[in-house]
Amino acid sequence: MLRNVELEVRHLRALCAIADAGSVRKAARQLGMTQPSLTTQLRRIEKALGGQLFFREPTGSRPTPLGHAVLCRARPIVAEMRALIDEIASASVREQGARLHIGSTNSRAVAGWLRRLRVRLPETDTTIRTDVSANALLHMVATGQLDVAFVHEVEGAPLRVPEGLVEHELIAREPQFIALSESHPAAARAVVHVRDLADDQWMVDPTVDGEWAGLRRIWTAAGITPRVVHGDYLTAVDLVTAGEVVTPCQPTARSRPGMAVRPLHGDPLAVRLFMACRADGTPAAPADALFADLTSSYMEIAWSSEAYRDWLVRHDGPLPVPVPASAT
Template identity: 40%
Template sequence: MELELRHLRIVCAVADAGSITKAANTLGLAQPALTAQLQRIERVLGGVVFERDRTGIRPTPLGDLVLARARLLLPAVSGLQEEAARFSNGGGRADGVPASLTIGSATGHVLGRLLHHLTSEYPGMRVTTQVSWSADELAAMVADGRVDYTVVGVCGDASPPAQPGLSWRTLGTDPVYVLLAADHPLAGAPAVSLPDLAAEQWGATPGDGCFADCFAAACGRAGFTPNSLYETDVVSCIDLVESGDAVVLCQPMFREMPGVVAVPIEGVPLTWRHLIGWHPDGPAAGLADQVIRLAGLAYLDSIARSPRYSTWLSRHPQYGVQGDDHSRELIVND
């Protein structure tokens, strides 16, 4: 007899139960049958796996070794089976569309509309999400197969997350706006300059990359050193603005609400680029053209929901979706 995964499961079940009787009940076996199985396992391993004492049974040093390996191997095998199922789950449809898709996203406005378009276009598909403040973490999830596609943002002309082997497509580039309280003296201005806000405290949603450094550099070029940059969640950012405790750097698609207003910054000192990434050898890579197209529609939806930004774009066509060029841009990290 050779050692099999079911034998490792038996060893783990006995160790977890603390007795042969309880383990037999858990496994749905008669106690003599489980005892016989354990004896065969011990013969294969060449030593005693469990020993009895007054409190029940406990693993021997050999048992501890087997348990340590089993608790690593069993989840790994289970994960392999799940990944294999994901890889082949398109086989049930004649068009080869996968039965499920996992979309990752960092902070941004694209995810919700992308989910809408995906579920509308593929009504039988199970779509799940994975959200993180970290674009690097999301890229790592794509690389190891936990996420099929991810939408992230990078500052200015910065490179995509440095995860080898991934493909990236640019959806569009936006200016960074500033969120002001509705009663702020500059809230009604068509645009504000950074020096006009030099005395303010600042806020932004968190993330990795170079955005904080780029913001500090932009302020330096404008002739001042910014006060603290609070990094916090969206709700707290809005609270800080409404209370007058900070102004917040935001994306121009911010859906305005009573009490706050998003205003352009003169000269566009900061920009934000929206990317979608995937692994070209991933199980859902065959759907790349369709997912990219739907992500582009989602990005356009986000712009259309902000009439003020749409008007701004009509005067600054170099931002937003940049014509046919954006649909051809492809970056692959080696």
């Protein structure tokens, strides 16, 4: 009997995830499943209920009228189950000691953040989860799977921030740079124009929320239509150094032998960086303390990155120079 209840709740949670994510692919990532597995599960649920729950469209999945009716009943059940799990987890934390679950999209600031948190909270079991999807991480915070998340929001492509989350903005507009081979003609310049990369092949990770939309916007503004290859930014270094591709990168990206990191003229591509947590705070420490450690780590990385440091000096900010630890 209990197993049947758990199965039904899992099905309801899957439906809510598809509706919130807007696609089966993104929902599968949030749920830790493969897309084919979730698609099969959705078909079984639809067969059991006797009707289609989502319209399958090129841009994603949209609830049908029947889907809306089912979701209206499903959401309160899922929320109550989540509340029950949270109560049990809270009791476990009180018995076993404090825990802190943090999440982040890719950032060099995370290592320093973790180091500072472990100094601040030596008795706390601090864990990290990384994901290319900022929306997935925010969903995990909202549902109690994470306590806090550090994410980026591509300019022009707003994230779906769930209700009940509080945002702590680290930087309103972080410019995104370009990584290219040191042998590329544009690498000889301090600043690269997007149009100078019109004939290059761009590597893009389409699983990063908002990335594809942001790049298409700057290509259109520059009047170019470059060749595109899909891939993982973390594994792009070899292709960049070989001169096969150029790829957008964070201004804090570490330059490698054979690779140059340069700002783009006019900073057409940018992201907003912020930390999100639930309105009721985090169990191990005040959110302001966690954010202070994150800010300190980010400033340390930003000012130690040559290309970003030069950009910050030219633009008179927007980050203050970090105070050395020995001076505090």
